[in-house]
Amino acid sequence: MTKAELISRLGNKTGMKKVxxxxxxxxxxxxxxxxxxxxxxLTLTGFGTFRVVERAAREGRNPQTGAPIKIPxxxxxxxxxxxxxKALFS
Numbered sequence: 001m002t003k004a005e006l007i008s009r010l011g012n013k014t015g016m017k018k019v020x021x022x023x024x025x026x027x028x029x030x031x032x033x034x035x036x037x038x039x040x041x042l043t044l045t046g047f048g049t050f051r052v053v054e055r056a057a058r059e060g061r062n063p064q065t066g067a068p069i070k071i072p073x074x075x076x077x078x079x080x081x082x083x084x085x086k087a088l089f090s
Contacts, residue, residue: 036077048081 007025011018032050035042040052057073 044082046082046084048079048085051078051080052076053078 003025007018007021010016010025011021014021016024032042036050036052042050052075055074055076058071060069060071061067062069
């Protein structure tokens, strides 16, 4: 699903104009990014938790040559689904 499709569905469900839904969704996404950058964790009760974690440096292999390469440490965002989301797939 694309952002445009999500905006359309939310507009249909709420009766809001697509322009207004897009503003709200864009503001939410910007704030979510800011919260993850500043605090490292965003919990949406019933939906799940987004958390910034450190991925350790490791050694990998170039798939074409098989030569070993060093993959540097980096930060990534992980998602842990909440109880309501888990129940949908159980």
